[in-house]
Amino acid sequence: MTDPENPDWQPLSRRHISTREQALLEGVPDHLVRPLKTWLAKYLADHPKLTERVALQTRIALDTPDSEQLVEAASANDLSVLLDVVDVVLHLDKGLWWELDVAGPEPTMEAGMAEWIPDFSWPKGSKAAAVERLDEMLMDAGSAFEVDWLQRCLRRRVDATVASAAEQAxxxxxxxxxxxxxxxxxxxxxxxxxxxxxxxxxxxxxxxxxxxxxxxxxxxxxxxxxxxxxxxxxxxxxxxxxxxxxxxxxxxxxxxxxxxxxxxxxxxxxxxxxxxxxxxxxxxxxxxxxxxxxxxxxxxxxxxx
Structure with a gap:
């Protein structure tokens, strides 16, 4: 059965293009700007301490530790700074660390009903679920970057089989x-x-x-x-x-x-x-x-x- 979440799937107009020609996109392309800004503002909402730490580490001056102000300031001159902000958010958020290293995902009630339904998933509203959505967003947009769940940061996208072998090592x-x-x-x-x-x-x-x-x-x-x-x-x-x-x-x-x-x-x-x-x-x-x-x-x- 074909997995509908298969990352190798391509829309009709791009299926004939070879993998070599399907270059991943550097920086933040136009079609990713709004989704990425929305994700960041929502993720950091109600977390002023984390917002302030992120601003300090990315050297962004803020009048107040407000997530929307941080997002707008980050994207004002160079959109690629948004990726730096995301990278630092993932690395600094101890709440995310707790979910990934301690709490873990939960069993799904629908497990076993179909091959494409996972046995475990992150609780709705959890930070890990939000990061999973970020990862999907980057993949759908053709970004050259993806979430590194082990290091809790962004990394350059590599072949899934190669990445899995490296993680085992x-x-x-x-x-x-x-x-x-x-x-x-x-x-x-x-x-x-x-x-x-x-x-x-x-x-x-x-x-x-x-x-x-x-x-x-x-x-x-x-x-x-x-x-x-x-x-x-x-x-x-x-x-x-x-x-x-x-x-x-x-x-x-x-x-x-x-x-x-x-x-x-x-x-x-x-x-x-x-x-x-x-x-x-x-x-x-x-x-x-x-x-x-x-x-x-x-x-x-x-x-x-």
Whole structure:
């Protein structure tokens, strides 16, 4: 049965357009201005303390902590500031945090009646329900941004399957660094250097305890050197045609480590990391974290005679 909420569905006039041509929209396009302003004003209504904190963090001067005044001031010169305001609202609202982390959604009475009816939903009138509506609004408008429910902020929209895989990796011990790398890559204000730094740290946190557990000052570079020189002691879960050789893994780690050109300021190879490098590094690190934390990379078992 087709899911009517499928985000891949397109109106008739756009169904023939390839995914590559369906570019997501940066900033706040005209058709999103009114809905976004209405959502913000309603969400912040009767919350003067939160409104004032948001105004302070976004450097917007207000005569009084009024939500409508904040919305109008934010959109006066640059409409994209509205997205910054939304981003800060999601990050500062402790009431939303409580609903997401403690209270949680409620079972739906209609659960099981149809495939498209969810088993759980946010209570009507809750902040989480309002944020869910915001997420739908951004998706319907073709915005390049969506709600990051884990980090409680906005992030750049990525493929749902890729995002889900990354979120699973973030639940591992290296998840703190991976979450920071993800936020620095896909947040409202990307920071490629920080994203790459955190991607390296995430891979190190996952790999070092497995490959070099007795070391005290190990790096991803040393993990790479060990696997390159002593690869016959290790194997991958996939045997393939090369008997589980870790050569592909070694190449991946080498790519991530050697591509970190911004780690040594002053060296001949130093230059700022690019955004496309950071994106690739974060997803590569997520794969490495998953492999190391699930036993896909392990000491080679003795061959059976």
């Amino acid at each position: 973030m639940s591992k011990d290296a998840g703190t660094h991976l979450r920071a790398a993800w936020a620095a890559t896909y947040g409202r204000h990307p920071d490629p250097a920080k994203a790459y730094d955190e991607a390296i740290r995430a891979a190190e946190a996952a790999a070092i305890p497995i490959v070099l557990p007795k070391g005290t000052r190990e790096t991803l570079g040393k993990v790479h050197a060990h696997l390159r020189d002593a690869g016959d002691k290790w194997e991958l879960a996939i045997d393939g045609t090369n008997d589980g050789s870790v050569a592909p893994l070694t190449e991946m780690i080498g790519l991530l480590w050697k591509g970190h050109v911004a780690r040594h300021a002053g060296s001949p190879a130093f230059r700022p990391q690019r955004q496309d490098e950071a994106q690739m590094a974060v997803h590569l690190a997520a794969t490495l974290v998953h492999w190391f934390s699930t036993g896909a990379i392990r000491p080679r078992r003795r061959s059976q005679a």
